[in-house]
Amino acid sequence: MQVAVIGAGALGCLFGGRLAADGHDVTLLHYRQAYVDAINDAGLRIESDLDDTETVEVSVPATTDAAAAGHVDLALVFVKAHQTGTALDQHAACIGPETTVLSLQNGLGHYEALCDHVGEERALAGVTYQGAVVEEPGLVEHTGNGVSTFGGADGEATARVAAILSDAGFPVETTDDPRVTIWRKQLISLPIKPLAALTRLPNGQLAADEALVDLMDRIVTEAEAVAAARGIDLPDEDFLDTVLRTCEGSAGHRSSMLQDVLAGRKTEIDAVNGAVVDIAHEEGVDVPANELVTRLVRGLERSYLD
CATH class of the missing domain: 1.10.1040.10 (N-(1-d-carboxylethyl)-l-norvaline Dehydrogenase; domain 2)
Incomplete structure (x- = not known):
């Protein structure tokens, strides 16, 4: 699956890196050129002392230009909640007419923001209890392996995304109404x-x-x-x-x-x-x-x- 991660901070790198290691075509998007240069130069390393999680080292392309990713199958949104609208506008080039967009951000209102941008049928949202910290650009410490729960109007899209996240090692649950979660x-x-x-x-x-x-x-x-x-x-x-x-x-x-x-x-x-x-x-x-x-x-x- 072609995946773009909008917001390549700690959680963005965690999810993007694990998906890339599982064989998906992942592009990390970040607003800062020096940050993406560091990832492109040294690759991405995800370290963990958690049970049943292994250190991951993978080469994942990072860029400030969403057009480099092209239209993807799945866009994961991990920017701060107040940055959602701006980030979706800035990285609109990777969101095509068939792209599913998933937000696991904190805060209220991001599900509605996704629906406004791509329509309810292509918007998925929820929460994650994964934990991660950026030690330096390209080096992430995985600090928590909690469940990610999400869903939306398209049950088939929910199931597809849940499957790839589960295969990449993330505990996943789905819901018909993400607002409750x-x-x-x-x-x-x-x-x-x-x-x-x-x-x-x-x-x-x-x-x-x-x-x-x-x-x-x-x-x-x-x-x-x-x-x-x-x-x-x-x-x-x-x-x-x-x-x-x-x-x-x-x-x-x-x-x-x-x-x-x-x-x-x-x-x-x-x-x-x-x-x-x-x-x-x-x-x-x-x-x-x-x-x-x-x-x-x-x-x-x-x-x-x-």
Whole structure:
């Protein structure tokens, strides 16, 4: 299968590299020339200490020009959620009339963005619990081998993509309605990401602070109400308990939003809590806690972004 990976960061290189090693024709797309030059010069190496996963070394072409890939069968989208529209426009040359586009990004709204760009019949979306870190361009550490769950309107396309990912060694599940899967993951990250960014605390210390736990409870409760108003049939789950167990199970981890702040990068707040606020306004739901953290993180960004 011909595959283009839009966003050749940690997860993009992980998925692209493993698919290339399994015999697929993969092209990695990135916006930075120096980054793609490094991959083209040295190849891609994926190291792992995880059980049942092996180190992969493979030569995968990387480019800033999507036209070099031509029209592909599958485009995987791994850019930051707020970059989705721009990245799809920038790399439109690889997306032909028969291309299936799959997003496993974090945040809310990317499924709708894909549907707007390529139509509902060619858009697949979901979540992944794979973990990876770029140690340097061309060198990726595989840190987590969790399940990727996705689906869309075209069940046959879902099955085809699930098959190639499974053959490449990724645990996969499929769903008829990816919105439920996407919302469930976001309900767990919604309270963690902004509070970590604002306090600069690792996950475990967030869960140990009674005042922060109360705020996390409010954020989650509001988001559940927004999901219900949107017609999202969430599973019967104590989401705050899941949030706290997630924090305790990753006590020393610094959330990706905190990592963005520490690195002086734009965060995904608009695609996370900001998206909840936008949908809440459309549905007439009051979400003061989500509005508060959204405004605070946006203000924090303005303190260091040009």
